[in-house]
Amino acid sequence: MDIDKRQFLKILGISSALWVGSRFAGGISSLFGIGDKFDTKALADAGFEISKTLPDPKALTAKQWAIAIDIRQFKTADDYKKCIMVCDKIHNIPDISTKQDIKWIWEEPYNAAFPEQHNNYMGGQLKDKPVILMCNQCEFPPCVRVCPTGATFKRQDGIVMMDYHRCIGCRYCMAGCPYGSRSFNFQDPRPFLKKIDPEYPTRTKGVVEKCDFCAERLDKGLMPACVEASNGAMVFGDLRDPGSDIRKILSSNFSIRRKPELGTQPNVFYLI
Amino acid sequence: MYDSGKIITGLVLFVGLVTLPFWYSIGKAQVKPDPSLNTPVINQMKVKHCIESKQFMIDNHMELLNDWRNAVVRDNKTLYVSTTGQSFTMSLEVTCFHCHSNEKQFCNQCHSYVNIQPYCWECHVKPAEEIANGH
Numbered sequence: 001m002d003i004d005k006r007q008f009l010k011i012l013g014i015s016s017a018l019w020v021g022s023r024f025a026g027g028i029s030s031l032f033g034i035g036d037k038f039d040t041k042a043l044a045d046a047g048f049e050i051s052k053t054l055p056d057p058k059a060l061t062a063k064q065w066a067i068a069i070d071i072r073q074f075k076t077a078d079d080y081k082k083c084i085m086v087c088d089k090i091h092n093i094p095d096i097s098t099k100q101d102i103k104w105i106w107e108e109p110y111n112a113a114f115p116e117q118h119n120n121y122m123g124g125q126l127k128d129k130p131v132i133l134m135c136n137q138c139e140f141p142p143c144v145r146v147c148p149t150g151a152t153f154k155r156q157d158g159i160v161m162m163d164y165h166r167c168i169g170c171r172y173c174m175a176g177c178p179y180g181s182r183s184f185n186f187q188d189p190r191p192f193l194k195k196i197d198p199e200y201p202t203r204t205k206g207v208v209e210k211c212d213f214c215a216e217r218l219d220k221g222l223m224p225a226c227v228e229a230s231n232g233a234m235v236f237g238d239l240r241d242p243g244s245d246i247r248k249i250l251s252s253n254f255s256i257r258r259k260p261e262l263g264t265q266p267n268v269f270y271l272i
Numbered sequence: 273m274y275d276s277g278k279i280i281t282g283l284v285l286f287v288g289l290v291t292l293p294f295w296y297s298i299g300k301a302q303v304k305p306d307p308s309l310n311t312p313v314i315n316q317m318k319v320k321h322c323i324e325s326k327q328f329m330i331d332n333h334m335e336l337l338n339d340w341r342n343a344v345v346r347d348n349k350t351l352y353v354s355t356t357g358q359s360f361t362m363s364l365e366v367t368c369f370h371c372h373s374n375e376k377q378f379c380n381q382c383h384s385y386v387n388i389q390p391y392c393w394e395c396h397v398k399p400a401e402e403i404a405n406g407h
Contacts, residue, residue, distance in 0.1 A: 053351065053352050054351045054359075055350060059348065163346060165341060165345070196397055219348050
């Protein structure tokens with residue numbers, strides 16, 4: 001049979017319309033086949049919203065979480081230690097005595113934490129005073145911009161979160177972070193853990209980790225562990241809520257942030 | 273046919289090599305996977321029911337866990353409402369291992385049989401390790 005171009009296009013058009021139609025019908029009919037077997041894929045393919053997972057009603061929510069750290073209230077070594085220890089304990093953070101150590105929250109002398117604020121003639125009280133450091137949960141996080149897999153991303157409440165399942169260990173985020181808040185697992189961290197908290201996963205060799213403002217605790221309705229342990233020296237709250245504790249404390253105190261000139265809009269404030 | 277001797281010998285050898293795994297396991301008893309539900313928590317349950325039906329869990333637990341991890345890590349959702357209307361915390365450690373505290377007799381039974389190595393345990397703490405750590 002000879003067919004001309006016109007006929008060929010007709011046949012092509014009709015058969016592709018039939019094919020698309022049959023695919024669509026298949027999608028719908030498979031929808032009606034759901035009884036006990038809950039086929040999430042078929043539902044999702046057909047464009048249905050699956051609302052079988054919900055946030056905890058007790059979860060704390062905000063538009064942008066932030067922490068204000070009143071370093072005037074940190075007086076003894078124990079004040080620092082209790083905040084750092086509680087984090088290490090609940091998040092299974094290993095203690096490695098080399099440069100390959102993992103840190104979520106740590107302390108650094110004032111002049112190292114705020115190098116651009118430092119001068120040789122400043123009062124002795126601040127000069128060498130240790131400052132609590134952690135991930136700044138930047139409003140414009142460079143780590144999120146450079147992550148090639150979407151393993152690090154910004155949650156709706158402003159927390160810069162890690163999805164270790166997706167991390168490929170390229171360490172772009174570590175190069176991007178101006179605060180040194182990220183640590184790489186050069187080895188399996190488990191041998192360096194004295195005790196493993198079974199309710200929180202450890203990390204594996206080859207992923208990057210950092211502080212996430214205790215996202216898992218916020219989702220259960222609890223404050224970050226360091227804030228809870230600090231006895232009021234750290235204030236946690238929603239920066240976008242004018243009535244929040246953190247906004248009150250920021251409006252009545254002088255505060256500084258680490259490297260604000262970079263434009264990352266860090267969300268950890270220091271009252272000095 | 274030219275070179276029939278070589279070709280036929282070659283074919284016999286080829287078929288033999290390809291089917292070697294079958295010859296190799298002939299006469300060997302294959303241990304059927306038998307996931308055990310014999311754990312203290314399950315034994316105490318009056319109605320032994322997982323979060324969804326048994327068949328659903330057998331067929332879809334991997335998809336379910338994948339959905340859970342995305343919901344928890346990426347969407348801040350922590351509760352799962354099952355088709356029976358009960359809600360559960362989406363957590364391998366808190367929810368799954370609470371009952372299935374026997375990884376070797378439960379998870380590994382089928383995983384070893386079908387020769388898959390899920391890498392959950394590289395980060396998530398096995399129930400056995402809880403015991404080793406005195407929990």
